[in-house]
Amino acid sequence: MDSATEPLGPGPSAGLGRHLVSFTDHAEDRFDLLAPIFRAALAQGCRCLFIGHRTTLPVLRDALAGRGCDVTDPLVSGQFRFLTAEETYLQGGCFDADRMLDSWGRAAVSARSDGCSGLCASAEVTWLHQRVPGSDRWLEYEYRINELDGLDQVGVMCLYDTNTLPAWLAPELAKVHPLIHADGMVRANAEFASGADQAADVPLAEDLEPAADRLPCAQLALLLSAYVDGQLIRRRRDEVARHLRACEVCAEKLESYRTLKAGLASLRTPGPVTPGFWDALRAHLANGPDPSA
């Protein structure tokens, strides 16, 4: 796909108004990406926000300054903000996807009401591998960032450290980001799965859990239910299929879900509509205001 392989630029404004992912194994590479983007964002009057470990701020400030992005004054004025994971993702000791998505919405509104032209944010999520409660919804959360209202005025750069990221998770994360940073360039991401027709491949909550073929049978029941609906990502589907080939108990349970689903589908019957109902409804519509007027 031509548009998916066309480089959008080496950095600066390419990360604004977009949801971008980067996989690196070295902090210096992450600073190389962040510095030009934050510099451009600050010059354009955006609020910049970085969420990290509390010890990260001095390191980040020096690394950005060394790359031509001095955030000393913006930190004082509030144009550049630094927050910790505990203040954001992990409030109350757990990750709540809905709460965090709401927070992004509020942060964007707050940036605009403070006179900023947009919000440019980045975060390190090294806590993700620590199996924090709620982190099993991380992929769902990442996908739903794309559906945030006003994303055109918000840039979110997700920087993953491959030293701590489970190997299987990177391709799943790639699917939920429309842009990817690689080899010093920001590109449209060919792996990005968008649109309702690919909804089944949007990773769901189970994806930070152990592989399905290693789950105890009873815990597999939740996956079996979604399996019957064709609503598991491909990798999960394959794992469940492998488990089913080796497990009669789960195969029987699957059959009972299928029977139940078929029985429920048979309840789908059209409702009786009397001519009087339709006539009354038409009269009602005719008497009301024309919505196109």
Place this chain on the structure above:
Amino acid sequence: MTSVPASRAAFESLALQYLSDLMGSALRMTRNWEEAQDLTQDTLVRAFRGFKGFQPGTNFKAWVFRIMVNTYINSQRRAARRPRTVSWEDVPGESEAGGFDPLAEDSQPEGSTLADLPDERLKRALDDLPDEFRVPVLLCDVEEFPYKDIARMLGIPLGTVRSRIFRGRQRLREALTQDPGSAS
């Protein structure tokens, strides 16, 4: 004879196409013929009012069902007249956030068969489910909407849709594998 404005004609054409589907679904949701008619009418009146926001060529059925589900939920919230209709707020312990334990839900003996279920028993078991499980199951298994559409209709995350459908089915299986004689 006066001409019908183009927007109303377009709306009526689409509405008529899905009218019996809507009525059927309204009947399953409300379990009451009069309420089903009211719900269908309210839905279509609201849909017409918001028709300007509908993008031609997109999924009208999903759009209008979303309005119907919202109308139904709001009417239930207002009326709160059925004891079994519970809050649509997240149920404690349900979520993927850690409290939900599928092990605890899965105590049903395998081998008990659901085959050859009389429709009436299934219908009754479905009717007895609390709304927060019944409506997602209806939308998934009867109306055949994908999880993503259901999440949008109900305003809940995908993961919650999945767990509610799962828990709804678990309850149905439990109800249906009980001795029919002991069923209420």
